[in-house]
Amino acid sequence: DAGITQSPRHKVTETGTPVTLRCHQTENHRYMYWYRQDPGHGLRLIHYSYGVKDTDKGEVSDGYSVSRSKTEDFLLTLESATSSQTSVYFCAISAPGPTEAFFGQGTRLTVV
Amino acid sequence: GESVGLHLPTLSVQEGDNSIINCAYSNSASDYFIWYKQESGKGPQFIIDIRSNMDKRQGQRVTVLLNKTVKHLSLQIAATQPGDSAVYFCAETLDNFNKFYFGSGTKLNVKP
Numbered sequence: 001d002a003g004i005t006q007s008p009r010h011k012v013t014e015t016g017t018p019v020t021l022r023c024h025q026t027e028n029h030r031y032m033y034w035y036r037q038d039p040g041h042g043l044r045l046i047h048y049s050y051g052v053k054d055t056d057k058g059e060v061s062d063g064y065s066v067s068r069s070k071t072e073d074f075l076l077t078l079e080s081a082t083s084s085q086t087s088v089y090f091c092a093i094s095a096p097g098p099t100e101a102f103f104g105q106g107t108r109l110t111v112v
Numbered sequence: 113g114e115s116v117g118l119h120l121p122t123l124s125v126q127e128g129d130n131s132i133i134n135c136a137y138s139n140s141a142s143d144y145f146i147w148y149k150q151e152s153g154k155g156p157q158f159i160i161d162i163r164s165n166m167d168k169r170q171g172q173r174v175t176v177l178l179n180k181t182v183k184h185l186s187l188q189i190a191a192t193q194p195g196d197s198a199v200y201f202c203a204e205t206l207d208n209f210n211k212f213y214f215g216s217g218t219k220l221n222v223k224p
Contacts, residue, residue: 031210040120042201042214043156050209058211090155097210098144098163103155 003027004104006091012110019078021107023091032074033092049074081111122219131189135202135215142204147187150199197222
């Protein structure tokens with residue numbers, strides 16, 4: 001999977017608790033992304049990063065924040081998890097484009 | 113694996129036949145397109161890409177056709193094999209940040 005590690009792979013959490021998902025890459029790619037995947041919606045972009053400390057919102061960013069303090073790590077935080085954030089989350093990396101993005105294995109998050 | 117394809121359109125083909133998967137993209141300004149394959153429990157995997165200045169591109173057993181007039185992409189898979197069974201997504205982007213917008217996917221079922 002192009003040197004991308006997502007952790008944890010599975011998590012169950014309670015409504016209202018904070019959750020942080022981690023994406024780690026070994027490819028030294030400049031761009032990193034967080035997507036969520038839900039039935040009937042394909043993948044939707046939450047946030048992306050175009051460099052260390054440089055991030056911006058995607059199409060479904062409400063309720064999420066991100067941080068990138070190092071090239072290799074991109075963190076996605078749900079400050080107060082809600083049931084609507086139950087989803088499969090994918091991290092992706094890319095070189096400056098246009099070029100393909102490579103995806104991690106995903107994190108299944110369940111908010112109960 | 114994840115139940116990401118609960119209500120996906122499904123294409124069923126016989127092993128050895130050719131498959132054609134279609135996608136209508138949304139933004140006439142998009143200038144780069146990718147087809148991804150996603151197997152159960154895995155992240156999307158790059159298959160083939162095409163830029164907007166082309167109308168056809170061929171890979172190994174796969175061909176992508178782009179019709180910008182009607183904003184339509186198709187993926188043709190020759191001599192379909194059981195290993196091709198997966199969900200296929202088209203994705204589009206219109207900037208060099210590679211922020212991809214995904215279609216909702218088509219499930220390909222190959223019958224032996």
